[in-house]
Amino acid sequence: MAVNSSSNNSIHSIFSSDIYCYITRPSSQIFATYFFIHILLVLSLCIFVLYLGLQRWQRQSSTSTAAKTSHSDIFTYHMVTMELIGVTGSILCCCGIILDNAYILYVGFIPWSFTWYGETFFHILTCVERYLAVVHAVTYLSLRGERGIRIRNISTGCAWLLCCGATSLINENSSLVGDFCLLIFSVIIVSFCSFSVLYVLKRPGPGEQGGDRERVDESKRRAFYTIMAILGVLLLRCFGSLIWTLVHMLMESECVISAIEHWLNLPSSLVLPLLFLHRAGKLACCKNN
Template structure:
């Protein structure tokens, strides 16, 4: 995902080869997304290989991470097709379809992982109840269904050429997912500061280590989401505001 996604209204979509002029910012975007593709695709492919070739218990415990890596591969392909769509507009529809993995798939799987770590630390009994793989499969199916629905919505917005609707579609999901991750982060931090009654020194160290790992995972996920999506939202809202202010001047 990038702020150039909101510029789809400026490019031709009826020809195979476009005459879209490339400026300095476009060169920077091409470099960034080329690096994202070249780094992201092999990295997440390797993560998937590590999880699949591991033990059965590891596949169950890392099942959401496995799905997130698959989603990240789709995001890496989105970067690749973004570069191609600059010159070949036929890739624009495919790029908009893959954008749904960035808008919905990635933050949704990240939120599911955060909730899973939250339950493991704060509500261990509930976590053990839903620990079997079948529950993770059901949740993943729901997430993938929502993600594919988001992909279709992105294509629909492309057909309407509605950049404002696209910005709101993106922002509403960010506003929904971020509080979930922040809640999990604060709850695990509070649990980390507290010690259970009757805990011995060694048991306390082991439990604190587990809580600290969960806290670090949620913190990294939340910071990653903020760093990726806040600049995009700010640039998109600024672009839409500039567009609205320019309309009266053109009349």
């Protein structure tokens, strides 16, 4: 997939410098593999999550006694919708790599970037929701009603608007500074919320005595390991993106760094759908739990 010098200049002057890595060997093969696996895994998970969500909605519509949809599930539905937008971008990027067409790649890069911002914002919202549920349980219970639903809807609406605004600026040099600040903010919020939850889970709670102690300890141990895994995935994503952003701010794009950053993003695209399926008891490895 070699390109001539005039094409190189055109790519660097019009498009993101990452696009150049997508159409030059051997990095193009690495990116093509990534996009193919991203499409395969994320698309199948998202379709399954939306299918289960539709079933729940139908059950809730048919009975008045059905439980309300939790805030975390609503965030997951929004996240899955954004992931489907990212899958569209991955399909276009695959076509651009196969056809050796930088303009198709750029068109695919736009929805992929939109999803990257969406993952950042909705992971923050999910971590905050988890923090309130565990650390401030009384306050969280008060937000299960209309006031909490209103706050949740406003938060999700702001996340979508911020994604649109950030994506419209991806060709601006100042967007890298904004991305860097967003990632630092994300690391702070995700770390604070997750470590606060882990601290509470390690402490013995009221009523954890007698015959229920072992059962409660086992439940808290599973929750502790789950939060640890989520924290590891999110921090891996944030630090990978931070390194990528710093490299772009300080020097020319490095294809190896960009490829690593793409692969580090993949687990964070899967974590919320997998957690949803875990809560729904649809994961074979978790059915016994």
